[in-house]
Structure formats: structure tokens, C-alpha cells
Amino acid sequence: MITQTTDQSSSSEANRRAIPAGTPCFYCHQGLQGTVVLWWGQSADIYLHPECTVELSIRLLRDVHEIERSTHTNITGGPSSLLNPRATR
Numbered sequence: 001m002i003t004q005t006t007d008q009s010s011s012s013e014a015n016r017r018a019i020p021a022g023t024p025c026f027y028c029h030q031g032l033q034g035t036v037v038l039w040w041g042q043s044a045d046i047y048l049h050p051e052c053t054v055e056l057s058i059r060l061l062r063d064v065h066e067i068e069r070s071t072h073t074n075i076t077g078g079p080s081s082l083l084n085p086r087a088t089r
């Protein structure tokens, strides 16, 4: 979900869980200002700069690939997966 910090949100955006400006980014810990990516889960909400969302996503996907390599499993099924038949020909 995309939201705004409260100093930049309109009343309609306040209903979209606007957050206080300066709330720390989950990834870089710098204060958030303006457009924010928000995800909420069972026990915590995550707020990110849009660019930090990209950085975190890359690293999360790298970790999944590492699981594939270390367990010889095919989680993603993509062409670079170790167990994909296309990669073994």
C-alpha cells in the first residue's frame, strides 16, 4: 500500500493510514517524508521509502535464491533456478 506522511496527506489520504513525518524507514532508519510504502502484518507495520522498498526487495529475493541453492529446491521455478530442467540441458 502507498500512503503519505501526515504533513503531506489530504483528509482522504488520512483514511489510508498516513503516518507522522519522521517515522523511521524500516530499511535505512532515516525519517520518512512524503510518499511512503506501507505494509502491515500480524505483529508489526513496515514503512519504507520507495527506493528502500526496491533495495529490500532485491535482498529478500537474493535470500530466497540462497535457500534454493542451499536446499536444492525450486521455489521460484524461474529459468535460473538450479532444478529447472531448462537450466540443466
Ligand SMILES: [Zn+2]
Pocket (backbone or CB within 6 Å): 025, 026, 027, 028, 029, 030, 048, 049, 052
Ligand atoms: Zn529508507
